[in-house]
Amino acid sequence: xxxxxxxxxxxxxxxxxxxxxxxxxxxxxxxxxxxxxxxxxxxxxxxxxxxxxxxxxxxxxxxxxxxxxxxxxxxxxxxxxxxxxxxxxxxxxxxxxxxxxxxxxxxxxxxxxxxxxxxxxxxxxxxxxxxxxxxxxxxxxxxxxxxxxxxxxxxxxxxxxxxxxxxxxxxxxxxxxxxxxxxxxxxxxxxxxxxxxxxxxxxxxxxxxxxxxxxxxxxxxxxxxxxxxxxxxxxxxxxxxxxxxxxxxxxxxxxxxxxxxxxxxxxxxxxxxxxxxxxxxxxxxxxxxxxxxxxxxxxxxxxxxxxxxxxxxxxxxxxxxxxxxxxxxxxxxxxxxxxxxxxxxxxxxxxxxxxxxxxxxxxxxxxxxxxxxxxxxxxxxxxxxxxxxxxxxxxxxxxxxxxxxxxxxxxxxxxxxxxxxxxxxxxxxxxxxxxxxxxxxxxxxxxxxxxxxxxxxxxxxxxxxxxxxxxxxxxxxxxxxxxxxxxxxxxxxxxxxxxxxxxxxxxxxxxxxxxxxxxxxxxxxxxxxxxxxxxxxxxxxxxxxxxxxxxxxxxxxxxxxxxxxxxxxxxxxxxxxxxxxxxxxxxxxxxxxxxxxxxxxxxxxxxxxxxx
Ligand code: G6P
Numbered sequence: 001x002x003x004x005x006x007x008x009x010x011x012x013x014x015x016x017x018x019x020x021x022x023x024x025x026x027x028x029x030x031x032x033x034x035x036x037x038x039x040x041x042x043x044x045x046x047x048x049x050x051x052x053x054x055x056x057x058x059x060x061x062x063x064x065x066x067x068x069x070x071x072x073x074x075x076x077x078x079x080x081x082x083x084x085x086x087x088x089x090x091x092x093x094x095x096x097x098x099x100x101x102x103x104x105x106x107x108x109x110x111x112x113x114x115x116x117x118x119x120x121x122x123x124x125x126x127x128x129x130x131x132x133x134x135x136x137x138x139x140x141x142x143x144x145x146x147x148x149x150x151x152x153x154x155x156x157x158x159x160x161x162x163x164x165x166x167x168x169x170x171x172x173x174x175x176x177x178x179x180x181x182x183x184x185x186x187x188x189x190x191x192x193x194x195x196x197x198x199x200x201x202x203x204x205x206x207x208x209x210x211x212x213x214x215x216x217x218x219x220x221x222x223x224x225x226x227x228x229x230x231x232x233x234x235x236x237x238x239x240x241x242x243x244x245x246x247x248x249x250x251x252x253x254x255x256x257x258x259x260x261x262x263x264x265x266x267x268x269x270x271x272x273x274x275x276x277x278x279x280x281x282x283x284x285x286x287x288x289x290x291x292x293x294x295x296x297x298x299x300x301x302x303x304x305x306x307x308x309x310x311x312x313x314x315x316x317x318x319x320x321x322x323x324x325x326x327x328x329x330x331x332x333x334x335x336x337x338x339x340x341x342x343x344x345x346x347x348x349x350x351x352x353x354x355x356x357x358x359x360x361x362x363x364x365x366x367x368x369x370x371x372x373x374x375x376x377x378x379x380x381x382x383x384x385x386x387x388x389x390x391x392x393x394x395x396x397x398x399x400x401x402x403x404x405x406x407x408x409x410x411x412x413x414x415x416x417x418x419x420x421x422x423x424x425x426x427x428x429x430x431x432x433x434x435x436x437x438x439x440x441x442x443x444x445x446x447x448x449x450x451x452x453x454x455x456x457x458x459x460x461x462x463x464x465x466x467x468x469x470x471x472x473x474x475x476x477x478x479x480x481x482x483x484x485x486x487x488x489x490x491x492x493x494x495x496x497x498x499x500x501x502x503x504x505x506x507x508x509x510x511x512x513x514x515x516x517x518x519x520x521x522x523x524x525x526x527x528x529x530x531x532x533x534x535x536x537x538x539x540x541x542x543x544x545x546x547x548x549x550x551x552x553x554x555x556x557x558x559x560x561x562x563x564x565x566x567x568x569x570x571x572x573x574x575x576x577x578x579x580x581x582x583x584x585x586x587x588x589x590x591x592x593x594x595x596x597x598x599x600x601x602x603x604x605x606x607x608x609x610x611x612x
Pocket of ligand 1: 350355
């Protein structure tokens with residue numbers, strides 16, 4: 001939610017900030033703005049729309065603005081107040097002393113506004129952010145640290161704030177509570193951003209602000225403080241990601257590029273983490289000895305696509321150990337459902353970004369109950385990585401497309417390996433299952449490769465069905481989470497009504513919706529549930545719904561049940577989602593492309609959801 005970029009150094013700030021904003025545009029893209037500090041003046045430009053529109057506006061600013069050596073910028077995902085230029089960040093205090101950008105929600109903004117209004121300060125926006133801006137200006141008496149300390153104490157809610165004071169050129173101030181902010185210093189300049197990918201072209205050594213931390217950025221370095229104003233020494237974290245990884249290259253969309261990277265993600269994950277199953281205590285994880293013998297309950301917790309990844313993992317765990325009590329909850333429900341916890345419980349939190357507010361809060365709740373916790377995230381240094389004692393990093397590299405693709409594959413492959421290690425520690429993983437599933441995983445990269453080679457076939461299918469009124473994705477057992485992820489992809493990037501159902505449930509209601517305009521996309525891997533699923537497919541066919549089947553190669557009789565069949569390679573039963581998802585990502589991508597949707601930045605969405 002919202003992308004922030006700040007720079008103070010010896011070069012022109014505007015280009016660096018616009019470039020940093022463009023790299024974080026997937027965080028929010030309703031409106032964008034920049035403020036540049038120049039000769040004791042702060043000049044700003046704001047626009048409804050994308051960073052490209054802001055860049056055009058910056059081109060029209062007075063030429064001397066290009067000389068500014070410090071500035072801050074923002075891309076917005078609106079929470080409080082409509083999408084207007086006035087509500088776009090940066091915001092400026094009435095006395096023009098403070099200019100700031102914000103990511104998060106100030107929950108006591110109404111109270112602050114009422115108080116300051118009664119003191120004669122005029123508010124001009126509908127945002128919660130303006131309250132922080134006006135309050136900081138009100139508190140500021142020439143001592144930035146003192147004013148920041150008071151501000152941090154007065155604000156309730158979540159915030160990453162990046163601030164310039166008009167009378168302090170060459171300084172940028174930051175504060176973080178609840179929303180991510182990363183700081184870097186390199187070669188006579190300091191930077192801050194919401195997302196590390198925006199800083200990798202300058203340095204790989206990054207300072208991730210902790211909860212309740214502030215920073216002062218200057219061209220000659222950064223200083224860190226607690227909210228009470230005391231100095232804090234901070235270690236940088238080295239991020240090995242390559243900045244080229246977040247380039248689109250020759251691809252039309254990041255999403256398409258990221259779909260294609262999946263064989264590498266699988267290979268890297270399996271090569272790096274097969275050690276998970278070959279030793280009982282993995283180095284990164286360092287779980288307490290004997291923990292899995294004590295644990296009799298495993299809880300997976302996540303949001304969105306990460307939740308569907310945990311459903312895949314839950315099914316694998318159940319398939320390999322019929323005794324274990326395993327659940328998978330969405331984080332926003334886990335928090336309020338009164339779930340059990342303690343020393344006999346292991347909770348596994350999965351978050352691509354490591355910053356999703358609900359997942360973080362759920363993990364904090366579990367820790368407070370004494371539950372053993374493991375986090376899986378794609379971002380080293382993210383909040384969940386720093387807050388959770390045992391973290392495993394997925395190996396997907398930066399993902400820019402808002403719709404998750406390769407991070408899902410990274411998560412499910414890592415989760416499958418983790419599940420096997422945990423069951424091995426528990427003494428319930430049979431050697432034959434271990435060999436079977438690991439063996440099956442090793443050939444996944446080549447299977448995914450062969451699906452990518454069928455893109456033109458998938459594209460034709462997508463074009464043929466893109467005028468469908470909507471879609472039902474149906475399947476059984478391991479195919480249910482796959483159906484959910486497929487439906488989500490189509491909603492996210494094609495804006496088409498799409499539902500996922502356990503195939504056996506169709507007749508209990510949804511079948512009433514079917515006619516020749518609603519397409520049913522059914523998954524029928526060649527396994528023990530094939531015939532039952534095909535019976536459900538026939539029930540849909542009898543109601544005139546066009547049918548597409550996702551079936552295993554060699555299943556020629558699948559054609560008797562469908563208008564179209566998409567064939568994918570055979571896998572071990574538990575692994576069907578690993579290959580199926582790639583075909584379905586490509587299908588969603590080409591439907592969205594046919595409908596001319598904004599695939600990398602779908603309307604109303606943000607990649608990282610840092611509000612509850
Ligand atoms: C948002 C994104 C989804 C993502 C979900 C969870 O809703 O749009 O693509 O799956 O957040 O994100 P996380 O970073 O926790 O995996």
